[in-house]
Amino acid sequence: MNPDTFSARRAAFRKLHESGFFVLPNPWNIGTARYLRSLGFKALATTSSGFAFANGLPDAEWAVSRDMALQHIRTIVEAVGAGPNALPVNADFESGYAHAPDDVAHNVRLCVATGVAGLSIEDATGDPAKPLYDLPLGAERIRAARAAIDATQTGVLLTARTECFLVNHPDPLREALRRLIEYAEAGADVLYAPGLPDRAAIAAVVRAVAPRPVNVLVTSTLLPPLPELVELGVRRVSTGSALARAAWTGFINAARTLAHENSMAGLDNIATFREINDFFRKDQAQRAIEEGD
Numbered sequence: 001m002n003p004d005t006f007s008a009r010r011a012a013f014r015k016l017h018e019s020g021f022f023v024l025p026n027p028w029n030i031g032t033a034r035y036l037r038s039l040g041f042k043a044l045a046t047t048s049s050g051f052a053f054a055n056g057l058p059d060a061e062w063a064v065s066r067d068m069a070l071q072h073i074r075t076i077v078e079a080v081g082a083g084p085n086a087l088p089v090n091a092d093f094e095s096g097y098a099h100a101p102d103d104v105a106h107n108v109r110l111c112v113a114t115g116v117a118g119l120s121i122e123d124a125t126g127d128p129a130k131p132l133y134d135l136p137l138g139a140e141r142i143r144a145a146r147a148a149i150d151a152t153q154t155g156v157l158l159t160a161r162t163e164c165f166l167v168n169h170p171d172p173l174r175e176a177l178r179r180l181i182e183y184a185e186a187g188a189d190v191l192y193a194p195g196l197p198d199r200a201a202i203a204a205v206v207r208a209v210a211p212r213p214v215n216v217l218v219t220s221t222l223l224p225p226l227p228e229l230v231e232l233g234v235r236r237v238s239t240g241s242a243l244a245r246a247a248w249t250g251f252i253n254a255a256r257t258l259a260h261e262n263s264m265a266g267l268d269n270i271a272t273f274r275e276i277n278d279f280f281r282k283d284q285a286q287r288a289i290e291e292g293d
Helices: 003-016 030-038 048-054 066-079 101-112 135-152 172-185 199-209 226-232 242-261 273-292
Strands: 022-024 089-092 118-122 157-161 190-192 214-217 236-238
Touching: 003 157, 030 066, 030 242, 030 273, 048 066, 048 242, 066 089, 066 101, 101 118, 101 135, 118 135, 118 190, 135 157, 135 172, 157 172, 172 190, 172 199, 199 214, 199 226
Parallel strands: 022 236, 089 118, 118 157, 157 190, 190 214, 214 236
Antiparallel strands: none
């Protein structure tokens, strides 16, 4: 793919974070990426869990290897990266698939080479006995990722994630604020604490790291609606595994009904074969035009 297309998408992605608000949905394969693209979203992000589940694996770095993740990220980038409507892609890069800062930096350089416009690094260790990196090491890992990106001169955005709410920290908001402030000082462009429970917590994060943009994970209607998030100063909303789990929900319900109730009721009110097939027939023709440019 022409390197100039990477540059344009990266500039567009950075521009999205300078003002306003946008939704960053998370596809987990080529088909879902292409469909989301057709709906007019301005950017997409990979989902480590959506990809893992589709491959029969749990969402864990020990289950999905770095190279598997890199190939998946590249696949999504290429799926939506051609033609005048090319979309920037943000990579869910877990904890960088390494512990030591130097190794994180090396892997970040590999991720940048896939053509992403942004990537996220989280501070979860994967160790239930000590689920978060100590803050000094967590910040050093972000500094290493920042330096690695800067050395590529690509302008790729760095999102720093703290997993306090997802690992059941005893004081998750206080600790998340402490960590996000430190990660911002370490060079993160965007700050993200998945699992923020309510309006007050979201507002606290936005205030703490201002003027840097904040990403909020929205996976249900329990959080404030999107217009309220805009009022709170949230710049970006992502869906994480929610869209993948929505698809899994339909599949699980239909499959269980067939298996346990000997009934096809779970197949009622589903999208028709024609609707999906016609979309991909037209999209295939569109892709051929784009890739010929």
